[in-house]
Amino acid sequence: MLIYLLLLLLLLLACIAYILSKKDILSPPNIFSGGFIISILFAIPNLGKWNFDMGERTFWVIFLGILAFNIGFFLIYYTNINIKNKNILTTNNCNLITIKTSRMICFLIIELITIYLIYSELNRIGAIFGAGDTLTDKIVTYRINTTFRGEEEAAMASYVRSLYSFCSMSTNILIYIVINNYFINKSINKLYCISILLTVLASFLFGNRGIFVSFLLYTIMMVYIFKLRSCKWIYKIKYKFICKLVLGSIIFLMAFPTIGLIAVGRASDEIDLFSGEMVSTIVEGLGVYIGAPLKLLDLFLYDNFEDTLNLPVGYATFIQFYKWLSKNLDIPSWNITQFGLEFREDNLSYLGNVYTTFRPFFTDFGYVGVIVLSLILGLILGLLYYYLKHSYKMFSVKNIDYILILYSLVTSKLLLSFFSDKIYEFIFTIGFIKMLILFKIFEYIFVDKTKLKEK
Numbered sequence: 001m002l003i004y005l006l007l008l009l010l011l012l013l014a015c016i017a018y019i020l021s022k023k024d025i026l027s028p029p030n031i032f033s034g035g036f037i038i039s040i041l042f043a044i045p046n047l048g049k050w051n052f053d054m055g056e057r058t059f060w061v062i063f064l065g066i067l068a069f070n071i072g073f074f075l076i077y078y079t080n081i082n083i084k085n086k087n088i089l090t091t092n093n094c095n096l097i098t099i100k101t102s103r104m105i106c107f108l109i110i111e112l113i114t115i116y117l118i119y120s121e122l123n124r125i126g127a128i129f130g131a132g133d134t135l136t137d138k139i140v141t142y143r144i145n146t147t148f149r150g151e152e153e154a155a156m157a158s159y160v161r162s163l164y165s166f167c168s169m170s171t172n173i174l175i176y177i178v179i180n181n182y183f184i185n186k187s188i189n190k191l192y193c194i195s196i197l198l199t200v201l202a203s204f205l206f207g208n209r210g211i212f213v214s215f216l217l218y219t220i221m222m223v224y225i226f227k228l229r230s231c232k233w234i235y236k237i238k239y240k241f242i243c244k245l246v247l248g249s250i251i252f253l254m255a256f257p258t259i260g261l262i263a264v265g266r267a268s269d270e271i272d273l274f275s276g277e278m279v280s281t282i283v284e285g286l287g288v289y290i291g292a293p294l295k296l297l298d299l300f301l302y303d304n305f306e307d308t309l310n311l312p313v314g315y316a317t318f319i320q321f322y323k324w325l326s327k328n329l330d331i332p333s334w335n336i337t338q339f340g341l342e343f344r345e346d347n348l349s350y351l352g353n354v355y356t357t358f359r360p361f362f363t364d365f366g367y368v369g370v371i372v373l374s375l376i377l378g379l380i381l382g383l384l385y386y387y388l389k390h391s392y393k394m395f396s397v398k399n400i401d402y403i404l405i406l407y408s409l410v411t412s413k414l415l416l417s418f419f420s421d422k423i424y425e426f427i428f429t430i431g432f433i434k435m436l437i438l439f440k441i442f443e444y445i446f447v448d449k450t451k452l453k454e455k
Contacts, residue, residue, distance in 0.1 A: 003047070003054040003294075007040045009063055013070060020074055022233070026224050028381040029070045031415050036062060036294075036356075039418035043291030050295045051347035057301040058294070061358050064367065065374040072378020073385070080386040088390055092229045093399050096184055097177045098448045104191045107170070107446055111198040114163040118205045121156045128153055143207040164202060168211065169438040171199040173447075175219055176405055183226050217412035225388065225404055233389065292351040293419055296344055300355050301362065316340055316360035317373060317421065320429040357417040360424070377414075377423060384410065398447045402439065 010033050017029035024030070043052065099107075122138040125131075129151075131141035145154035156164075178192050196215070203211035228235050312334065315322055319339060326334035340360060343353045361369040384407050387394070394403045413422035426432060 001047075001053065002056065002059040003040060003044065003052075006054070006059055006063060007037065007044075010037050010040070010066065013066060017070055017074075024228070024233070026221070026411075027073075028385055028411060028414060029073050029378075031411055032069050032417060033066055035415045035418040036066065039290055039294055039356075041291075042287055043294050046287050046291055046295075046349075049347065050292070050349050050351065052295045052298065054294070055298055055302055058298040061297070061301065061362060061367070061370050062294075062356070065358050065361070065370045068371045068374040069378040069381075072375040073382040074378075076379045076382030077386050080383065080390075089233050090229055090389055090391060090394060092183055092226055093180055093395060093401065094184070095399050096181050097399050098181075099177070099192075099446050100448060101191070103446045104195070108191070108195055108198065110163070111167050111195060111202065114160070114167050115198065115202050115205065117160045118156065118164065118202055121160055122205065125154050125156075139205065139207040165434065166438050166442070167199050167202065169435050170442040170446075171196055171215065172218065172405060172409065173400065173439060173442050175215065176222060176400065177447075179219070179222050179226055180399075180401075183230060213416075214409075214412055217415055218408045221408040221411050222404060225408070288350065288352050290418070293354045293356045295346065296351055296353070296355045297359055299344055299346065299351075300359055314364050316363040317369075317424050318428055319360070320425050320431070324430050354420045356419065357421040357423075360421050373424070380423075380427070381410065381414070396443065398443055398449060400443055400447070405439070 014030050014033040014037065017027060017033065018025060021027035021029065043050075046052065119135075122135070122142055125142050125145070126138035129141050129145055131137045142154060145151040174192050174195055178188055178196070182188055200212050200215065203209075310333070312322060315334070316339065319336075322334045325331065340355065340363065341353045344351045358370050358374075361373045363369075365372070384403070388403050388407045391403065394401045396402060410423060410426070413426055416422050
């Protein structure tokens with residue numbers, strides 16, 4: 001079957017990438033390939049249940065897309081590394097980054113106010129759409145009427161969304177500060193951690209686990225780069241580390257659907273936390289979330305092409321940008337709430353509504369789009385990786401390494417490419433520019449002035 005051949009080829013590409021990246025097991029090519037390898041491993045036990053016999057189109061779309069990404073990455077990385085001194089490697093910051101306690105408390109108050117306002121908005125929206133009295137009912141009502149129906153009345157007030165965006169973007173900086181300071185003095189500021197947890201709590205009020213996952217993957221990638229820099233970019237993976245990684249992965253995989261069932265209102269009825277039904281639901285949910293996107297891509301490529309004739313060029317790939325234009329230029333036809341997110345079933349099995357990162361590429365430009373857009377992603381990550389590893393111009397005036405922050409954000413989304421297109425929706429939007437502005441606002445207002453890192 002083609003799915004097994006694809007698995008072998010992706011493992012081969014991962015091995016080649018591991019060698020070319022100087023044994024960096026979490027280099028972008030390995031992350032990209034690794035996400036799809038994990039997805040395949042979760043899909044294989046469900047092949048019969050989903051009636052999944054991977055077609056040639058699906059095989060070539062995934063293989064050519066990943067191959068093009070790898071070519072783009074190593075082309076731009078080795079072009080740069082041959083021009084400049086490849087022996088110069090970046091190191092970690094040698095100075096603590098601090099925030100005065102009074103300023104940190106002010107930021108905590110902003111977060112608490114934001115949580116209160118989100119809760120108030122949930123009550124208002126719940127009253128409009130007849131939600132139940134529980135918080136879970138209100139969260140579900142909000143998600144259904146905004147995400148799936150596009151009801152304008154269900155949208156949070158703009159000032160609430162702006163406050164939450166500021167807290168969320170600032171949390172990325174706080175995570176960086178916590179990790180940076182830990183690698184210097186092996187201690188963690190409790191106020192910073194409380195602040196991070198408050199932002200995660202706020203994200204749950206939106207019924208959204210994705211932000212929690214993004215923070216977690218972002219943190220893992222950042223810790224890994226700090227570790228590489230502390231070891232002069234040569235990190236030998238130990239048996240104990242592998243055991244911790246496997247254990248952590250199992251805990252995370254079990255927690256992800258559990259959070260959805262308990263914390264953010266995804267359960268259809270009451271389920272006993274310690275029952276066999278809960279375990280079965282979690283296992284089935286993991287198969288759908290991680291493995292089913294491959295099956296959905298296969299269904300799409302063979303029987304479910306969208307009509308994009310009346311839409312602008314590249315609409316599926318740059319949908320967030322076009323939605324922004326739709327809102328600001330008053331073009332309602334460019335704001336399609338559920339474009340490319342149809343829920344599907346096959347063989348009486350629920351499969352969800354995510355189709356891997358390649359669906360929008362193929363929707364817009366066919367096989368050429370898959371190859372070219374994946375190649376461009378590889379070029380972007382190759383350039384970012386080069387500057388992460390070899391640039392001395394990486395620290396801001398307050399010792400914040402924005403190259404590392406941006407790299408960790410992008411690679412955390414790259415790992416989820418087996419799920420859906422995250423990077424083009426992240427980079428090629430007005431929201432990306434707003435994020436950079438919010439970073440600098442938080443740095444300017446809250447972070448203490450320190451001297452530049454000595455070279």
